[in-house]
Amino acid sequence: MRAAFERRRHLVDFAVGSLARHPTKNLGLVVTYALVVFLVGSVMLYGSAIRREAAAMLSSGPEITAQAMVMGRHDMSTSADVAALKGLRGVRRIEPRLWGYLWDSAGAANYTLMVPPPSDAAHAVGKGEAIVGEGVARARKLKPGAMLFLVSPSGKFLKTRVKSILSSDSALVSSDLVLVEEADFRAFFELPADVWTDVAITVTNPREVTTVAEKAALKLPRHRFVTRADMSRTAEALFSWREGLTLALLAGALVAFAILAFDKASGLSAEERREIGILKAIGWETGDVIALKLVEGGLVSGVAFLVGVIGAWAHVRFFAAGLFAPVLEGWSTLYPRFPLAPSIDALEIATLAALTVAPFTAAILVPVWRTATADPDAVMR
Amino acid sequence: MIFHPPILALIGASGLSAVVLGGAGLFAGRLLAGWDPTNGSERQIGLEKTTHLVSTVVAFVLTLEAASLVLFAFNADRMAPLFVGAMCAVGTLNASVWGFPTLWAKIAVFFAAFVWLAVDRVDLRARDWALIRPKYAGLLILAPLVLAEAGFELAYFLDLKADTITSCCGKLFGEDKPALGGDLAALDPRVALWALGAALVAAIGLGFGARRRRWAAVALGPVALAAFGVAIAAVISAIAPYVYEQPHHHCPFCILKREYGHVGFALYLPLFVATGAGLAAAIVAALPGTTTSRATIRTAIGGLAKTSAIGFTLFGAIAAALVWRSGLALIG
Incomplete structure (x- = not known):
């Protein structure tokens, strides 16, 4: 040896x-x-x-996202749809969400406008306020307290004051984000009061996600239900x-x-x-x-x-x-x-x-x- | 799913192995037909020179094959999140009909390669081409095995689809399942551990005694193989539940996962080496050597058998430590 x-x-x-x-x-x-x-x-x-x-x-997103579909394309959910989901066993929280895209010719970029959900107190915004992602701040040279002006496709004008800039730790998802108040969002995109972009469903037991999604699909056959596991697999x-x-x-x-x-x-x-x-x-x-x-x-x-x-x-x-x-x-x-x-x-x-x-x-x-x-x-x- | 880096590496490795072993197989046929060490012809000298090349390249690809078995198991576990219903390597392997046949083929290639490399090493040390004919006859068995394994693996990876719904270890190793996995999971843990103890004692005893007694070396082969089977059964029936501290979780693959400290690799590595060395000792002992090579062969058998005994001892010690450390009490 x-x-x-x-x-x-x-x-x-x-x-x-x-x-x-x-x-x-x-x-x-x-x-x-x-x-x-x-x-x-x-x-x-x-x-x-x-x-x-x-x-x-x-891993920090909702377990299930419900999106209304019409002729194979994404449509708006209604308050009636949200109400139909309430009472499902195993569901901890149902949050209708408002978000949409905006082409900003000044910054030559697409922004994601979103209303922060009521459960997210840390990012709550008041009327005329906005919280912006680090990419938006970079493109528009914004600092807290600065004014942000946005113009909708129909010519509507939104004037907001930047409340804060989102941390770069979450930049992967928030770089192009602009958080605004619900009334500002609806007025800007001319949305009626009872429609929502999609519905986020939080499930109590992660092992029941598939079962909850199946039960929800029976209640809302016009919706598709995308689970977090599906999105993880796709990524x-x-x-x-x-x-x-x-x-x-x-x-x-x-x-x-x-x-x-x-x-x-x-x-x-x-x-x-x-x-x-x-x-x-x-x-x-x-x-x-x-x-x-x-x-x-x-x-x-x-x-x-x-x-x-x-x-x-x-x-x-x-x-x-x-x-x-x-x-x-x-x-x-x-x-x-x-x-x-x-x-x-x-x-x-x-x-x-x-x-x-x-x-x-x-x-x-x-x-x-x-x-x-x-x-x-x-x-x- | 073919554009997955470990899959590309595995396909590359098995493709290279198949090409090399294919060529080596053709050379083996030529050598067996015309080998004559008493002849000093140019053809014979050419054959002798080429044996060095074949030994080197085959040793390289077989080492690659052994590494690819570990990479294959590791990758199967890592790819589990890509398939609906998969929680560990079992789900990934179940995602195609070619998954488990590929794994079995890889294990068979590992043991066959281990034996061939051991015989090759002894033959190179013996200096009088004592084992050249059986070695190259063995290559004629090994080459189709490697080609089949490469074929299975390619079919498996081509068949993998991201939208496949698969079933995982709970289905395969459930105590109430009628298949072999279910039978092993339902095996009484007391019986499984006693059988493991007996098999390990027999294999270790033969391993340490093989240097002096040729029959012990020959017997070590089947005993090592039996001990391997009993060890896998014991892992499924008792050792895995002890690791998970859950009486109904019997999966022999989940112990490879990070959350269990990759303890499965520490458990399986000595078991595979011990079984391979035991088989190699038996085959070398059973082969007819020459008078001049007898001492070399005896030393090699002793070394292989000792490696086998140490490997089984290590496996037994690790298994005992896992049972000892566990908070689960399967046996009252």
Whole structure:
């Protein structure tokens, strides 16, 4: 056991010395390799961070959202619909909601206008007041106390004073948000008093969400009921798909890198050939040379993988994955600015290794074997 | 669902394995037809040189296959939120008819690969090509297995649809379910734990005795396989409920989850290694070696059997610790 360990230790020592004897060639390979790990790792870390952010955001939403439908399109719910849902067993709270979109030609962006629900006392607004998201504040250069003027599609004018700006912690959902009072909202969009955009249903026991949704659907057959789990699944599937698609597009880079690794491993210098010839002449066997070259490859992989992963983490943490963010997160004028905290788990590392280290190792196996099985006199001559 | 990063990695790994094993299988046929170590012809020297390549690439892809079994199980658990009704890996595997066949194929490949790599290592150490023919005959069995596994896996991932409604572990491992999972869940925990103790004692005893007695090494194979089956039954019947501290939760996959500290990996890893090493010791012991290679083979059998015994001991110790630490009392 000790002898085997000592043998491996000496092999690693020798491999490190061998790599150090050809610094330019190996440094170039490590830099390219680390770049490949960095690219693939950035996509994966950003994808998982944004999925986690979306999941955290959805976890605070209502368990069920009921939306009226007419001819397959979203319609307004009425007070009668809300009343029909009252008394359902297992339901803790039913809140009709008022929200809508507004194209703002001044900011060249779409805003989401919303009336804060009565249960959300922290965001209560009075008549003529507004609370705005950080994206809206950024686009319109607003500060608390400033005036915000909005013009509806029919030409109606809404004059509000900014009460506060929403925290950037919730920017993922609130960046384009403008919270206004109910009477202001109805007057601005010319809505009658008894209609609502949708109905948020909060369920007491999370295990009964499906049952409550089924019972509610019987009461309101004209409505569709979207559960929080459905939205989580959709977000997870969407971001996973974008991440996978981006990785698939990077497959060309991976193939190019594998060809480079193959080429580098095949193109031995005269000095390297002589070195292997000497090793074989003094008694090293083919298996030993293969082991040496694989240890060299392993060291290159280890260093490049570590550098690439650290680079990818820093890219996501400090630069919001600037290279890939537009592809993975979509685009909007008021796209929120939010810090993402990438977390690296075993699945991410294993996947990243399978996508980068495995192709590299596969690419060098044949050149390594060719080198190891060469006759000593032939390579030294 | 194919554009899911771990799925892309798994498909890439199994595709690479299938290509390499396909090529290695063709070479195995050529070698078995023309291998003659007494002949110094160019063809024979070419075959000898190529065996080094085949050993290296097959060792690489089989290591990749072993890692992909862990990645597959981990990913199945992680993808559960994507399917309606799935709470753990069982739901994800149940989301397609190809899910469980893929898992079984991966487990079969893991054990077959373990045995092949052990035989390969012994053959390389023996220096007189003592096990070359059985090794390459084994490759002819291993190659179709890897190809089938790659096919199952591809079919599984292509068949996965996000809107699938699936059933999870409560259905499969419910005590009142008529399938095998239900039977194992309904097994008396006292019987399951006694049977596990007996199987582990037998496997560990044979493992430590295999170095001196060849029959013990040969017997270790079936005993290790039986101990593996009994261990899985014990996990479903008793150990998993102890971990969850819920008498009716028998899922052998939920213990892989984060909320249970990924304790399932600590439990299954020594069990799989112990079973693989036990099978490998038995196969190496059963193969006809040469006079010159006898000492090498004996040392290898001893090492494999010892690894198997240590693995089963570790599994038993972890299982006992989980039962000991649990707040649940299944046995009065």
